[in-house]
Amino acid sequence: MVVKTVELPLVQQEDVVAVRQSTRSLAVEIGLTIVDQTKIVTAASELARNTVVHGGGGKVTLEVLKEASKQGLRLTFEDTGPGIPNLERAMQDGYTSASGLGLGLGGSRRLCTDFAIESKVGVGTRVTIGRWKA
Amino acid sequence: MERIPILKMGSFLLVTIQVDMHDQLALALQDDLTSRIVADRASGVLIDISSLEIVDSFIGRMLSNIASMARVLDAETVVVGMRPSVAITLVELGLSLPGIRTALNVDRGMELLRSARNGETPGDGRQDG
Amino acid sequence: MNKTHLSEVIARHEDELLSDWLGRQNEALSGRRDRISETQLKAHSRDFLRALTETLSRDAGSDLGRPEWSSMRDLLGEISRQRVIQGFTPSETATFVLSFKQPLFTRLGAEYAGDSQALANEIWTATELLDKLGLYTAEIYLKTREEVILRQQQEMLELSTPVVELWHGVLALPLIGTLDSARTQIVMENLLEAIVARSSDLAIIDITGVPTVDTLVAQHLLKTVAAARLMGADCIISGIRPQIAQTIIHLGVDLSGVLTKATLADAFQLALKRKNLTLGRS
Numbered sequence: 001m002v003v004k005t006v007e008l009p010l011v012q013q014e015d016v017v018a019v020r021q022s023t024r025s026l027a028v029e030i031g032l033t034i035v036d037q038t039k040i041v042t043a044a045s046e047l048a049r050n051t052v053v054h055g056g057g058g059k060v061t062l063e064v065l066k067e068a069s070k071q072g073l074r075l076t077f078e079d080t081g082p083g084i085p086n087l088e089r090a091m092q093d094g095y096t097s098a099s100g101l102g103l104g105l106g107g108s109r110r111l112c113t114d115f116a117i118e119s120k121v122g123v124g125t126r127v128t129i130g131r132w133k134a
Numbered sequence: 135m136e137r138i139p140i141l142k143m144g145s146f147l148l149v150t151i152q153v154d155m156h157d158q159l160a161l162a163l164q165d166d167l168t169s170r171i172v173a174d175r176a177s178g179v180l181i182d183i184s185s186l187e188i189v190d191s192f193i194g195r196m197l198s199n200i201a202s203m204a205r206v207l208d209a210e211t212v213v214v215g216m217r218p219s220v221a222i223t224l225v226e227l228g229l230s231l232p233g234i235r236t237a238l239n240v241d242r243g244m245e246l247l248r249s250a251r252n253g254e255t256p257g258d259g260r261q262d263g
Numbered sequence: 264m265n266k267t268h269l270s271e272v273i274a275r276h277e278d279e280l281l282s283d284w285l286g287r288q289n290e291a292l293s294g295r296r297d298r299i300s301e302t303q304l305k306a307h308s309r310d311f312l313r314a315l316t317e318t319l320s321r322d323a324g325s326d327l328g329r330p331e332w333s334s335m336r337d338l339l340g341e342i343s344r345q346r347v348i349q350g351f352t353p354s355e356t357a358t359f360v361l362s363f364k365q366p367l368f369t370r371l372g373a374e375y376a377g378d379s380q381a382l383a384n385e386i387w388t389a390t391e392l393l394d395k396l397g398l399y400t401a402e403i404y405l406k407t408r409e410e411v412i413l414r415q416q417q418e419m420l421e422l423s424t425p426v427v428e429l430w431h432g433v434l435a436l437p438l439i440g441t442l443d444s445a446r447t448q449i450v451m452e453n454l455l456e457a458i459v460a461r462s463s464d465l466a467i468i469d470i471t472g473v474p475t476v477d478t479l480v481a482q483h484l485l486k487t488v489a490a491a492r493l494m495g496a497d498c499i500i501s502g503i504r505p506q507i508a509q510t511i512i513h514l515g516v517d518l519s520g521v522l523t524k525a526t527l528a529d530a531f532q533l534a535l536k537r538k539n540l541t542l543g544r545s
Binding site: 013014016017020021024034035037038039041042045046049104106107110111 | 154155156157158187188189190191192217218219220222223226227228229
């Protein structure tokens with residue numbers, strides 16, 4: 001169940017910084033350890049940048065989730081950009097890929113407990129990441 | 135746009151990153167450092183990231199770029215003060231920061247730069263990549 | 264089944280129901296009554312009644328999985344969690360809900376005095392619902408208690424694996440006992456923090472006292488070495504017994520980039536050498 005929602009635009013670079021800071025404060029709020037905070041903020045930074053730079057701009061929705069006595073954080077990045085043609089390849093690691101997308105996605109998945117991605121060429125991309133307070 | 139200050143300490147340049155950088159600021163730092171290495175004939179660059187809570191792939195690339203450009207200009211780069219949580223996250227991300235030497239703090243970093251400048255083989259210098 | 268009647272009955276008699284119910288709860292808790300304040304008990308009970316009437320008035324049925332019941336589930340989850348912390352038993356916690364039956368049935372008896380069929384229906388509906396809510400409360404209690412125990416275990420682990428400073432700038436982490444993934448992670452994080460705190464650029468991770476190592480643990484060890492290197496410190500892994508060496512090879516773990524020594528003593532000697540120190544006789 002969602003107990004808090006924050007929606008932020010991802011249009012210019014400064015927005016990426018705002019997303020980092022918002023993610024950090026929500027992560028602190030739900031009591032994640034410093035390492036877990038850093039992981040999700042880093043993933044958020046990667047994905048936020050992707051949205052701004054490769055997705056033509058979009059938005060991110062941050063949600064604090066609560067289930068019985070567990071608390072979690074979920075971020076959904078959305079854009080109506082070009083989409084990712086070869087998702088599987090994009091998810092693989094490569095220190096630098098032509099568009100710079102490779103590292104962000106695979107790495108972000110490793111940093112989060114929950115990860116889901118939908119992308120359609122010509123339509124857009126949606127990436128959802130999440131972490132529960134252990 | 136504010137720029138990150140670069141201090142000159144002898145033949146070394148010292149940069150302390152204390153703000154949450156957006157991409158343009160990071161790129162500006164890269165450019166500024168390169169110009170200063172030439173202008174000041176610096177033989178070493180020390181980048182203090184002890185205030186950085188996040189190092190993502192963009193910042194990682196910036197650091198690698200700085201190290202590469204410095205090397206071309208015959209200067210060594212040492213990154214100091216990486217936080218444990220940042221290090222753990224970088225390992226998880228799969229970023230190894232190739233070509234960057236690291237040290238625990240500014241003092242150790244300076245020692246590394248001095249021994250590099252004096253042509254000594256590094257004792258405790260860590261080289262990644 | 265006509266739910267709205269239950270909702271009305273409860274709403275109409277809220278105050279009496281509340282005081283009657285509180286009386287029963289106090290009785291049931293008797294000796295452990297001091298673990299919770301009267302104010303809190305009253306607040307929980309009132310919230311429960313409100314949530315109950317609210318949800319029942321929406322004809323939600325007795326399927327607790329339905330979204331209409333989500334605020335009740337959250338409420339019971341919260342109450343249950345507090346009872347765990349306050350040290351109540353699962354039955355005492357479920358009794359919170361179940362002890363509401365008698366007061367409710369008494370009121371229903373009065374309301375439907377002349378209509379035994381309607382009374383039977385309402386009592387059946389109420390009992391089915393309250394049983395489910397009671398069971399749900401007990402389940403959440405058990406889940407919460409497990410989580411609390413897990414957290415306490417972790418905290419104990421953090422305290423029980425100290426990092427030792429062998430020399431200026433040389434740390435040792437003697438690991439003892441079976442390592443599981445969670446414990447290894449905590450221990451490794453502690454080591455990295457110690458590296459910063461004591462400005463030590465050399466850390467010896469000694470696994471002499473570790474009987475077995477599996478892939479996950481081996482990976483954690485390697486990640487720690489990599490993280491330490493990123494920070495500007497080096498790690499030496501010592502005490503790798505022949506069996507463990509074999510396991511590691513079989514697992515396909517690549518230790519080629521890592522410094523290893525057979526014993527802690529050898530590792531310490533290597534550490535001193537790296538710092539250009541030698542031990543001499545006085």
